[in-house]
Every structure is written in structure tokens, then in C-alpha cells.
Amino acid sequence: xxxxxxxxxxxxxxxxxxxxxxxxxxxxxxxxxxxxxxxxxxxxxxxxxxxxxxxxxxxxxxxxxxxxxxxxxxxxxxxxxxxxxxxxxxxxxxxxxxxxxxxxxxxxxxxxxxxxxxxxxxxxxxxxxx
Numbered sequence: 001x002x003x004x005x006x007x008x009x010x011x012x013x014x015x016x017x018x019x020x021x022x023x024x025x026x027x028x029x030x031x032x033x034x035x036x037x038x039x040x041x042x043x044x045x046x047x048x049x050x051x052x053x054x055x056x057x058x059x060x061x062x063x064x065x066x067x068x069x070x071x072x073x074x075x076x077x078x079x080x081x082x083x084x085x086x087x088x089x090x091x092x093x094x095x096x097x098x099x100x101x102x103x104x105x106x107x108x109x110x111x112x113x114x115x116x117x118x119x120x121x122x123x124x125x126x127x128x129x130x
Contacts, residue, residue: 005030035125038068043121045078045087052076052087055102057126063087067121076123081109082116087123 005028036042047061055076057063063078071077077090079099088099088109097111111117 003030003032035064036066037124038066041068041121042066042124044127045085047087051101051103051106052089053103055089057087057102057123058128060129062127062129063123064125064127065121066124069122069124071119071122078120078123080116080118080120081111085120090119 008026008029032039043065045063045065047057047059047063050059052058057076065078071090073090073092075090076087077099078085078087079090080086081099086099086109088101091098091100093110097117099109099111101108
């Protein structure tokens with residue numbers, strides 16, 4: 001597969017008053033090396049909906065999801081519940097999984113033994129377009 005190397009400029013970006021700077025290429029970075037720990041089990045998933053806006057994940061964002069990482073409590077995951085994919089924060093209560101939206105409009109999903117439930121992967125990064 002073709003690898004893309006992108007120049008990393010050695011400069012600080014001011015978020016306040018603009019500052020003068022010379023653009024100097026510090027090195028080149030490979031996005032796959034930077035973003036993908038397990039390339040063969042990593043996927044990009046487009047977000048539809050607003051249930052995770054308080055976590056900085058918005059409708060239209062692209063998530064980088066690693067399916068080789070076992071989920072830990074507190075991580076944002078992609079889960080399949082009754083055949084439907086959802087992005088939520090993974091928590092546990094007495095060993096029972098809970099999927100929590102990061103938007104107060106949505107209720108927690110308490111996973112019970114009779115539910116079809118699988119964690120597909122752990123969200124590693126969120127790509128936003130402006």
C-alpha cells in the first residue's frame with residue numbers, strides 16, 4: 001500500500017496575536033504510523049448524530065477505531081446493540097456494562113444478559129473537518 005508522508009513544520013501556531021515565523025520543515029510524518037497502532041484492525045467510521053457532542057464528537061466527524069484493543073472503563077467505544085452500531089462511553093457498574101452518551105438528552109444504556117451486545121472497537125482519534 002502507498003504511504004503518504006506529510007511535512008511537519010517546526011513552528012508554533014498562535015491562537016491569539018499573530019506572530020512572525022519562518023516555515024521550517026522539522027521532519028516528515030507518516031499518518032499511518034502516527035494514527036494507527038494496529039493498521040489491520042483499524043477502521044474509519046463516520047459519526048451520525050449528536051449523542052457524543054459533550055465529548056467533542058460531532059455529527060459528520062470521522063472516528064479512528066481500533067478493534068484490537070480491549071476496552072477499558074471510561075473509554076469511548078463503538079458498540080453493537082441489537083445489531084445497531086453506536087458510539088458511547090463504556091462504563092461498568094458491578095461488572096455490568098453501561099453505554100453512556102455525552103449529551104444529557106440521551107439516557108444511559110444498561111446492558112443486560114438478554115441483550116445482543118458486542119464492543120466492536122475503541123475510538124482512538126476523532127477527525128474534524130472545518
